[in-house]
Amino acid sequence: MPPSTGPVPVTGRVRRVLQDDARPSFFTSAIDGAPRWAVGALAALQGAALSLLVLAVPAVAVFVTTSADPSNVDVAWTRAVVVAANLWLLAHGVPVSAGGAAVSLLPLGLTLLAGFTCYASARRSGVATRSGALASVATYAALTVLVALVCGVGAGGVVRALLGGVVVGGLGLGAGLLRRPEAPSWPVLVAPLADRLPxxxxxxxxxxxxxxxxxxxxxxxxxxxxxxxxxxxxxxxxxxxxxxxxxxxxxxxxxxxxxxxxxxxxxxxxxxxxxxxxxxxxxxxxxxxxxxxxxxxxxxxxxxxxxxxxxxxxxxxxxxxxxxxxxxxxxxxxxxxxxxxxxxxxxxxxxxxxxxxxxxxxxxxxxxxxxxxxxxxxxxxxxxxxxxxxxxxxxxxxxxxxxxxxxxxxxxxxxxx
Structure with a gap:
């Protein structure tokens, strides 16, 4: 009978493997082997695409429904996508032009929608690390700037798109990442700041x-x-x-x-x-x-x-x-x-x-x-x-x-x- 060797020490790598094995399959994505920054960037891309599609699909559907109207003969279907993209930018604080007048009143419902899609994407596919979080927010902000440039907004609109992307993406993606199983709790996350305050x-x-x-x-x-x-x-x-x-x-x-x-x-x-x-x-x-x-x-x-x-x-x-x-x-x-x-x-x-x-x-x-x-x-x-x-x-x-x-x-x- 072989002698007992005692308990096997659990190293950090073994602990991570055990945690990954115990993690529910819902949180396992096909890109788990990718670098953390790449996973974060893809999560932000997914969140932005979801909110854009929620606006673009109804816009295209309305175009198809009204395409038989003779007054819409010279209107391309891409115009509906541009309108949806401008509404998406308006939800991020970028004014749009309607009938020669500037509209800057944010549709907060669309802003909440964009934040929710970011939350859901980060909750499902993100990675709760510093590099993953920074990559997520940076990618989302870059995507808002890209959409603004494609829509032809001015320099002021590009700056607003950048700020709006940071705010909406930061709040939505950050909330989603905090719901990840590997994420620290909110009290632990803010403890360094809370300890310095009275x-x-x-x-x-x-x-x-x-x-x-x-x-x-x-x-x-x-x-x-x-x-x-x-x-x-x-x-x-x-x-x-x-x-x-x-x-x-x-x-x-x-x-x-x-x-x-x-x-x-x-x-x-x-x-x-x-x-x-x-x-x-x-x-x-x-x-x-x-x-x-x-x-x-x-x-x-x-x-x-x-x-x-x-x-x-x-x-x-x-x-x-x-x-x-x-x-x-x-x-x-x-x-x-x-x-x-x-x-x-x-x-x-x-x-x-x-x-x-x-x-x-x-x-x-x-x-x-x-x-x-x-x-x-x-x-x-x-x-x-x-x-x-x-x-x-x-x-x-x-x-x-x-x-x-x-x-x-x-x-x-x-x-x-």
Whole structure:
């Protein structure tokens, strides 16, 4: 009987082999033997191609359906692909020309679509390493620049395509890579930065992000209420347009592309400053000043002039309500060592929520056409300040009275007197 040799040491290479064997087959791709940067580049190419195809296929289908129209005899099918490519670029922040007017209003629905295809591609085929991640984002940004050059945009448009590709690709691909089985968890990934920041700041950043997400959810509910209240107007616009089946599908897709914009505008309405859909208009809890609008059913959901004033003036109180939840999150997560720690955490949370909401307002604003329609959206800085103020007020009402360190500091000051 051979002598026992003891346990076999598990080297790093053996451990990786065992991990690969235990990995579900869903995560195994045909390019697992390729260099990590090549795998990352192919994942980005796949994500970009998917979102482009989602736009190009319906565009070509519409062309084929309407090709029998005599007015379309001289229009090549490639024109439909160019239109789809321009819409894809618009989703990445590159303005397009429509009827001689520049359109810079991002269809946030298409932006979310591009981010999702990047996420799905990286989740399925990416590799969660530094070289793989950098190659993925760089390739996606290069592809947006390439599409911009093919579509003949100017130098400014190329720069916007580069920045948009980095932002959309970075967020989508990064989120997908973090879902890979070999990827580190989010706390481990941000630990080097979190360890260098004071504890109250870290708690404030998390609470502020939670507050911004809660405000988006509130705005989505408000948008649903608007849609129910304005369903008669929406139906009237649809009947007035007298669309056929193809036109109805195209209009529905266009409205889905801009539906997230309406949610962001509703957030500006909740904050108080409101938003505009055309120069000289204002939609806010205090007043509604409307004007001639494009014949889009989606715009029929905007608040009517009689939906202003009265009890609606209390709409910004929703900011304070979200601030109360933010203060509760600060109280539960913060371990203060000084009385001012809670103030630092609350201030950081309010600033984070305000900045995130302001960024959303910037993304949802722009020009939607010539003349009056060059002004669409909200004043981002004003909405951000309102959100920061409301969240700070609500958070202070909860976090300060319930914090033991603050109470101890106040007692010490009273005794010192």
């Amino acid at each position: 504890g109250p700041v870290v708690v404030g950043l998390r609470a502020g992000t939670l507050a911004a997400a809660a405000l988006v959810a509130v705005a989505a509910v408000v948008t649903a209420v608007w849609a129910l209240a304005g369903r008669a107007t929406v139906a009237d616009v649809v009947r007035m347009l007298e669309l056929d089946a193809v036109g109805g599908v195209v209009l529905a897709l266009a409205q889905l592309a801009y539906a997230p914009n309406l949610v962001v505008w509703a957030l500006a309405w909740v904050a108080g400053p409101g938003f505009a859909v055309g120069a000289g208009t204002r939609f806010a809890p205090a007043e509604v000043v409307d004007g001639p609008l494009p014949a889009l059913p989606l715009l029929g959901a905007l608040p009517a002039p009689d939906l202003a004033g009265g009890a609606l003036l209390a709409a910004p109180a929703l900011l304070v309500a979200v601030g109360l939840l933010t203060g509760l999150a600060v109280h539960r997560r913060l371990v203060p060592t000084r009385g001012r720690d809670v103030l630092v955490a609350v201030g950081t949370a309010a600033a984070t929520a305000g900045l995130l909401v302001a960024a959303l307002q910037l993304a949802a604003a722009g020009a939607a056409g010539p003349g009056r329609m060059t002004q669409v959206g909200a004043a981002a800085w004003l909405v951000g300040l309102a959100v920061a103020g409301g969240v700070a007020l609500g958070a202070l009402l909860v976090a300060v009275p319930s914090d033991a360190a603050v109470r101890a500091s106040l007692r010490a000051r009273r005794e010192a007197r």
